[in-house]
Amino acid sequence: MEGTAVRALFSTDHRAVARLYFFLSLFAVLMGTVLSLLMRFHLVSPQAQVGWFEALWPAGAPGGVMAPELYLSLMTLHGTIMVFFVLTLAPLSAFGNLVLPEQLGAKEMAFPRLNLLSFWIAAASFAVLMASFLAAGGGPLAGWTAYPPLSAVGAIAGPGEGLGQTLWFFSIGLFCLSSLLTSMNFIATVLDQRGPGMTLMRMPLTCWNWFITAILALLSFSVLLAAAALILLDRLGGTSFFVPAGLLVADETIPHGGGSPLLWQHLFWFFGHPEVYIAILPGMGIVSHLISNFSRKPVFGYGAMVTATISIAFLGMLVWGHHMFISGLSPYSAIAFSLLTMAIGAPSAVKTFNWIATAWGGALRLTTPMLFALGFVSIFVTGGLSGLFLGQPQIDAYFHDTYFVVAHFHLIMGIAALFTIFGGTFYWFPLLFGRMMDERLGRLHFYLTFLGAHAVFLPMHFAGFAGSPRRYPDFTTFEFLGPLMPLQRWITAAAFCLAAVQLIFLWNLFHSIWRGRPAPPNPWEATSLEWSQVEGPVLRGPYEYLEDCISQNQQNPVKG
Amino acid sequence: MVTDSELQETHGGPPPPILPDLPPGGGGGDSGRPERGSSRSASITGIIVLMCASTMTFAAMVSAMVVRRGLNNDWNTLGLPRILWWNTIALVLSSIAIDLGRRRLRRGNRVVFNWFWSAGALLGSLFLAGQVMAWRELEARGFYLVGHPSTAFFYVLTWAHAAHVVGALAAVLYVEYRALRFQLGPGRRTLVDVSALFWHFLDVLWLGIIGLFAFWA
Numbered sequence: 001m002e003g004t005a006v007r008a009l010f011s012t013d014h015r016a017v018a019r020l021y022f023f024l025s026l027f028a029v030l031m032g033t034v035l036s037l038l039m040r041f042h043l044v045s046p047q048a049q050v051g052w053f054e055a056l057w058p059a060g061a062p063g064g065v066m067a068p069e070l071y072l073s074l075m076t077l078h079g080t081i082m083v084f085f086v087l088t089l090a091p092l093s094a095f096g097n098l099v100l101p102e103q104l105g106a107k108e109m110a111f112p113r114l115n116l117l118s119f120w121i122a123a124a125s126f127a128v129l130m131a132s133f134l135a136a137g138g139g140p141l142a143g144w145t146a147y148p149p150l151s152a153v154g155a156i157a158g159p160g161e162g163l164g165q166t167l168w169f170f171s172i173g174l175f176c177l178s179s180l181l182t183s184m185n186f187i188a189t190v191l192d193q194r195g196p197g198m199t200l201m202r203m204p205l206t207c208w209n210w211f212i213t214a215i216l217a218l219l220s221f222s223v224l225l226a227a228a229a230l231i232l233l234d235r236l237g238g239t240s241f242f243v244p245a246g247l248l249v250a251d252e253t254i255p256h257g258g259g260s261p262l263l264w265q266h267l268f269w270f271f272g273h274p275e276v277y278i279a280i281l282p283g284m285g286i287v288s289h290l291i292s293n294f295s296r297k298p299v300f301g302y303g304a305m306v307t308a309t310i311s312i313a314f315l316g317m318l319v320w321g322h323h324m325f326i327s328g329l330s331p332y333s334a335i336a337f338s339l340l341t342m343a344i345g346a347p348s349a350v351k352t353f354n355w356i357a358t359a360w361g362g363a364l365r366l367t368t369p370m371l372f373a374l375g376f377v378s379i380f381v382t383g384g385l386s387g388l389f390l391g392q393p394q395i396d397a398y399f400h401d402t403y404f405v406v407a408h409f410h411l412i413m414g415i416a417a418l419f420t421i422f423g424g425t426f427y428w429f430p431l432l433f434g435r436m437m438d439e440r441l442g443r444l445h446f447y448l449t450f451l452g453a454h455a456v457f458l459p460m461h462f463a464g465f466a467g468s469p470r471r472y473p474d475f476t477t478f479e480f481l482g483p484l485m486p487l488q489r490w491i492t493a494a495a496f497c498l499a500a501v502q503l504i505f506l507w508n509l510f511h512s513i514w515r516g517r518p519a520p521p522n523p524w525e526a527t528s529l530e531w532s533q534v535e536g537p538v539l540r541g542p543y544e545y546l547e548d549c550i551s552q553n554q555q556n557p558v559k560g
Numbered sequence: 561m562v563t564d565s566e567l568q569e570t571h572g573g574p575p576p577p578i579l580p581d582l583p584p585g586g587g588g589g590d591s592g593r594p595e596r597g598s599s600r601s602a603s604i605t606g607i608i609v610l611m612c613a614s615t616m617t618f619a620a621m622v623s624a625m626v627v628r629r630g631l632n633n634d635w636n637t638l639g640l641p642r643i644l645w646w647n648t649i650a651l652v653l654s655s656i657a658i659d660l661g662r663r664r665l666r667r668g669n670r671v672v673f674n675w676f677w678s679a680g681a682l683l684g685s686l687f688l689a690g691q692v693m694a695w696r697e698l699e700a701r702g703f704y705l706v707g708h709p710s711t712a713f714f715y716v717l718t719w720a721h722a723a724h725v726v727g728a729l730a731a732v733l734y735v736e737y738r739a740l741r742f743q744l745g746p747g748r749r750t751l752v753d754v755s756a757l758f759w760h761f762l763d764v765l766w767l768g769i770i771g772l773f774a775f776w777a
Contacts, residue, residue: 110602184609192602218609222616226720230624233716238706241624258708260631263624270620 012112018098019432020119021089024126025421026509028085033499035078040492042066042074044485046474059138059159069159071473072141077133079144080168083275084175085126087413090421091282092217093122093182096210098428100186102530103204105195105538105553110188118181125174132167140168143471145268148242148261152234153254169232176225179217186214195529195553197538201306202552204528204542205299208306209285212313213278219317220274227267234259265327269320277316279413281309283420284351287373290423291355293526294370295362298543300354308347308354315344325393326400334393341391348384352377367524368442372423375450376416382454383411386461401471404464407457415453422446422505430523431530435516441508445501452498459487459494525549600750607754611761614724618765621720622772625713629777636710640773641697647690648770654683655763658732662756668746674739677752681732684725684759691722710777717769724762731755 008016041048046066053061053070060070101109109115133139138160142151146168155162190203190211203211230241238256242264245257292299299305321329321337329337355377364370386408389395399405422445429437468475468484475481475488522531528542532551542552550556629635661676695715703711735755738744744752 110599111606180610180613184606184613187609188602188605191605192599218613219616222613223620226617226620226624229720230621230716233705233712239709239712239716240707241628241709241712258632258634258710260628263627266627267620267624 010116012116014097014101014109014112014115015431017112017115017119018094018096021094021097021122022425022432024119024123025086025090025094028081028089028126029418032078032081032086033502035074035081037496037499038066039071039074039078040495042071042473043475044489044492046476066473068473069138069141072143072471073133073139073160073164075471076140076143076168077129080129080171082414083144083279084172085122085129086421087279087417088179088217088275089122091286091417091424092186092210092213092278093119095206095286095421095424095428096186096282098431099528099530100189100207100210101193102532103207103528103542104190104193105198105529106189106193108193109185110193111185114181115185118178118185121174121178121181125171125178128167128171128174132164132171135162135164135167137162138164140164142168145272146231146264147268148231148234148264149244149247149254149259150249152231152242152259152261152264153247153249153256154235156249156252156254158250166232166235169228169235173225173228173232176221176228179221180225183214183218183221186210187218190214195538197553201303202538202541204285205288205302205305205309206282206285206528209281209288209309212309213281216274216281216313216316217278220271220278223267224271227264227271230267231264262324262327265324266320269323270317272323273320274313274316276409276413277313279417281313283376283417283424284309286420286424286427287355287376288351288358289528290369290373290427291358291377292543293524293545294365294367294373295359296365296545297358297362298541298545300357300360301350302541302543304350305354308350311347312344312351315340315347319344322391322396325396331393338391338393342388345384345388348380352381367426368437368439368446369423369427369524371443371446372419372426375446376419376423378450379411379416379419379453383408383413383416387412398467399464401469402464403460403468403470406470407460407464410460411453411457415457419449422449425509427524428530429512429516430519433513433516434519435512436519436523437512437516438508441504445504445508448501448504449498452494452501455494456491456498459491463487463491522549527551529553603750603754604757607757611758614761614765618717618720618769621713621717625709625717625777628709628713634708634710635777636708638698638703638711638714638773638777639701640770641694643690643694643697644770647687647694648766650683650690651687651763651766654680654687655760657683658756658759662749662752665744665749665752666746670739670742670745673744674736677732677736677739680759681729681736684729684732688722688725688729691718694718713777714773717772721762721766721769724765728755728758728762732759 009020011017049064050061050066051064053066054064057070060067060073097109097115101107137155140146141160142165146165150157150161151165153161154166190207194200194203230239233239234241234243234256240256240259242261243254243256243259244261245259247254247256288299288305319337319341321333322341325334325337355373359374386404390399390405390408425432426437426442429435463484466484468481468488475485521533524531527544527550529538529552532553534551534554536553536555538553539555540552544550546556657676658680661673661680664670664676665673695718698711698714703714705712705715731751732755735744735752738751
């Protein structure tokens with residue numbers, strides 16, 4: 001038993017590493033969800049006295065009432081956990097490690113030991129993040145964007161800005177290292193490990209998306225690493241990269257001088273916007289793959305899909321300024337960033353059109369993974385349309401600090417990506433655990449999640465219209481927000497329901513790991529190589545569904 | 561020039577056999593793995609990818625410096641310590657030595673390879689020692705990390721470069737360790753090529769950094 005555990009934790013086998021990533025992400029998403037529920041609870045009953053709040057955070061919740069600092073700390077941890085340890089790790093590292101080598105006809109990743117190392121660096125990063133939450137002086141509360149100057153000057157800036165914030169930056173630095181190693185591994189695997197006959201244009205779209213995502217991650221996490229190093233020097237070494245001269249904090253002049261807080265925003269968002277695509281591109285690949293398979297039709301416009309993926313990634317590197325419209329950016333550069341942002345709509349529309357065209361007229365099989373893929377397309381459109389509003393500097397000036405933005409990025413980045421993670425989990429569960437998940441529970445979970453996600457996030461748009469500011473821990477002290485309280489209570493109730501629905505998924509997952517129906521070798525009648533039962537060179541593209549299900553590397557059966 | 565037969569006389573025994581040249585191939589579809597561990601083409605791709613990542617990290621710092629300098633008229637120009645130019649020469653020479661050695665190994669001349677590689681490792685270590693002296697000289701002249709960003713950027717860029725050099729030097733010394741045991745040869749030189757490639761990258765990177773501070777900042 002002990003040997004098995006050690007093997008599971010330190011095996012360099014790509015599927016074993018994938019399982020480790022999967023469970024790390026699962027733990028992270030549970031934790032992130034609990035944090036969001038605590039926040040939603042606090043927003044509707046800010047004066048509630050909860051005994052175990054005080055037991056957990058004596059300084060953050062004196063008398064059981066959550067202090068604003070604790071709320072901000074929950075928000076920071078929720079964002080950091082969800083963006084890095086769920087949306088980055090699950091679609092890219094977990095599913096990528098699980099199937100990328102086999103879909104390419106390779107036996108392993110290019111660097112198996114490095115692969116294991118990147119997982120353990122990511123796990124260490126998560127541990128440091130947890131430590132930051134419980135650090136003396138309060139958990140970090142600067143948000144997942146950690147804007148200086150307050151995040152750069154240390155404990156003088158208030159609770160949570162001391163050790164907690166320092167650990168937060170260390171955690172991010174470690175995560176950057178892990179991601180860089182992962183992307184290096186993915187790129188080398190795609191370029192050098194493909195099996196015989198597997199040309200680039202015969203790769204499943206999942207592989208294309210992981211490949212492009214790895215390039216994005218490589219180019220953006222290396223910049224975040226530099227930014228994290230500079231701000232840690234500001235905090236620990238006394239430099240002034242991001243601390244302006246003459247800064248007055250808590251009635252004291254900060255001795256640093258000569259830096260620029262805007263510099264951080266540029267460096268951070270140069271990473272931060274590509275990060276959005278790092279989260280969503282792998283999911284788009286999974287969706288293309290699933291829709292094609294469950295429509296029994298080739299992907300409509302395979303070449304266009306590849307081109308659209310590359311265009312989205314390329315444009316995604318050039319639009320970081322649209323997060324800074326209200327940061328005092330020159331209006332001229334705002335126009336340029338705005339136009340480039342709008343331009344991303346074109347390849348995104350190509351993709352959406354192609355997904356619909358792939359399903360159109362197909363022999364649809366509405367399995368759970370297919371439902372999640374179609375749900376993704378719907379939510380991608382819903383969440384994407386509000387992006388067209390926010391991409392315009394004039395409209396963003398009003399919306400930027402409101403719940404409209406919260407609704408936008410939760411739908412397009414959170415829920416949409418989560419749907420692809422659910423879809424991928426159901427689809428590749430047989431490869432992870434050798435069994436099938438329950439279809440009926442799966443469909444129930446899908447429909448309730450689809451409804452619940454809209455019930456939570458659609459009303460937030462209206463709160464945003466009404467000017468409800470985000471990041472505020474307490475709405476009750478503002479007269480103009482009073483009429484919105486029923487809406488906020490609805491959102492909180494819906495959020496708790498949505499979280500409860502996820503128990504169905506958890507039950508389905510853990511029950512199926514041990515008690516699920518044993519999986520047949522190719523349960524979804526897929527053509528890609530991770531399900532292939534034969535060895536041999538690849539003969540055709542991935543989405544050619546013939547009368548029988550024939551793998552990419554299988555000879556056509558002789559018609560008798 | 562010492563040949564393997566002379567080596568046999570001086571060491572009193574036959575050296576380990578030289579492995580034949582690498583098999584052809586690599587890239588999409590090649591599954592032949594001449595060496596233990598990862599394939600040669602993947603290793604070379606990997607190091608190139610890593611070089612792209614390092615380039616981005618340095619580009620981020622340099623662009624931060626360019627932006628910061630443009631924000632205000634308070635930039636202090638740093639008088640570069642003279643030893644930095646000697647360090648530059650040492651690093652360029654080490655790069656040349658390492659590459660000459662790499663070429664000899666490809667032709668099977670392990671003894672000359674060892675000499676060149678050792679010279680490269682020594683020059684690389686000299687570069688690091690010289691960098692430490694340069695930092696000390698700057699501190700003695702009153703340029704500290706703390707203070708104005710114009711000097712802090714010099715420290716950060718040279719530290720980040722030195723950190724890369726330490727890592728690369730570890731790889732170079734590992735090659736040295738195996739080279740002195742004659743475990744490398746034309747058929748076993750991926751590690752040599754990869755280390756050399758990264759070493760040249762650090763050389764070019766250094767020329768960029770010192771050029772920036774000598775002629776711009």
